[in-house]
Amino acid sequence: MLRVETFLVAEQINVKKFRAEFTGTPHSASAFEAFYAQENNRFLYVLNYGVVGFVGYSDVEKSDFIKFLKNYTEKPVDGDYKEDLLVDYNPNARLTFSYNSVSVPEWNENVVKIIILNIAQSVAMDFYEKMGSEVLDSTRKFTDELEKYGKIRISKTNLMKYIGRTLNVKNNIFDNLYVFNSPDSVWENEFLSKLDHGLRDTFDINMRFRELDYELKIVQDNLALFTDQLQHRESNRLEWIIILLILFEVIDLLISKVI
Structure with a gap:
């Protein structure tokens, strides 16, 4: 049994800078990832959406590497985001999946990469799900106010700050989720395709x-509603200003005629 482990350490990792300064030649790499196949069945996978995966590393080695990797991260995350899977390699076995393990008849760099990639996506999804839930909960506070009072009781400046902050969270999630696709090797190899689909179902x-x-679509709809409310509030304010100006002109005209 081999244990594959992934850790979410930040919202972003500068993979390009990491590759330039890390001593080691990647087995495969791009602007978004760096996969290293080392001696003694040890593997390392660094992904730009803040996740690092290990196979065959000791706890001390993993801890030391994560500390080193933080030199290349942006927006470190709070909390303990990690996930693991046991892999049983047996050439005579069939490809089978359970909730915390997988049995594989093949073991090579591509197999390891597919396994780590799926676990990495799962642990990153844990973080994005938490972000999404927090944003959705915060929008409910304002929709509750609309239901109770018929308006949002917040200043224009604070509402704009909230909308900006929420949009940044939403955009950050989408910026990272777009890379949650299967690699090209999956479409070129039947076994890798079955492995990838099975792991995606498992997680x-x-x-x-x-x-x-x-x-996030609910959040987007709510933000559109809040923006409409803000524009309506501003429109009403301008209407009252115009009414008051006209009233002042009428009063001034009446006073001038009386005088």
Whole structure:
């Protein structure tokens, strides 16, 4: 049994800078990832959406590497986001999945990469789901005010700050989720395709993505409503200003005629 572990350490990792300064030649790499296959069945996978995956590393080695990796991160995350999976390699076994393990008849760099990638997406999804839930909960506070008072009791400046902050969170989620696609090797190899689909089902990647996307659409609709409310409030204010100006002109005209 081999244990594959992934850790979310930040919202972003500068993979390009990491590759330039890390001593080691990646087995495969791009602007978004760096995958290293080392001796003694040890593997390392760094992904730009803040996740690092390990196979064959001791606890001390993992801890030391994560400390080193933080030199290349942006927006470190709070909380303990990690996930693991046991892998049983047996050439005579069939490809089978359970909630915390997988049995594989093949073991090579591509197999390891697919396994780590799916676990990495799952642990990143944990973080994005938490962000999405927090944003959705915060919008409910304002929709509750609309239901109770017929208006949002917040100043224009604070409402604009909230909308800006919420949009930044929403955009950050989408900026990272777009890379949650299967690699090209999956479409070129039947076994890798079965492995990838089985792991995505095990970790409910597609279903969780759809649920998060649905939540973010609700948030987007709420933000549109809040913006309309803000514009309506500003329109009413301008209307009252115009009415008062006209009233002052009428009063001034009447006074001038009386005098």
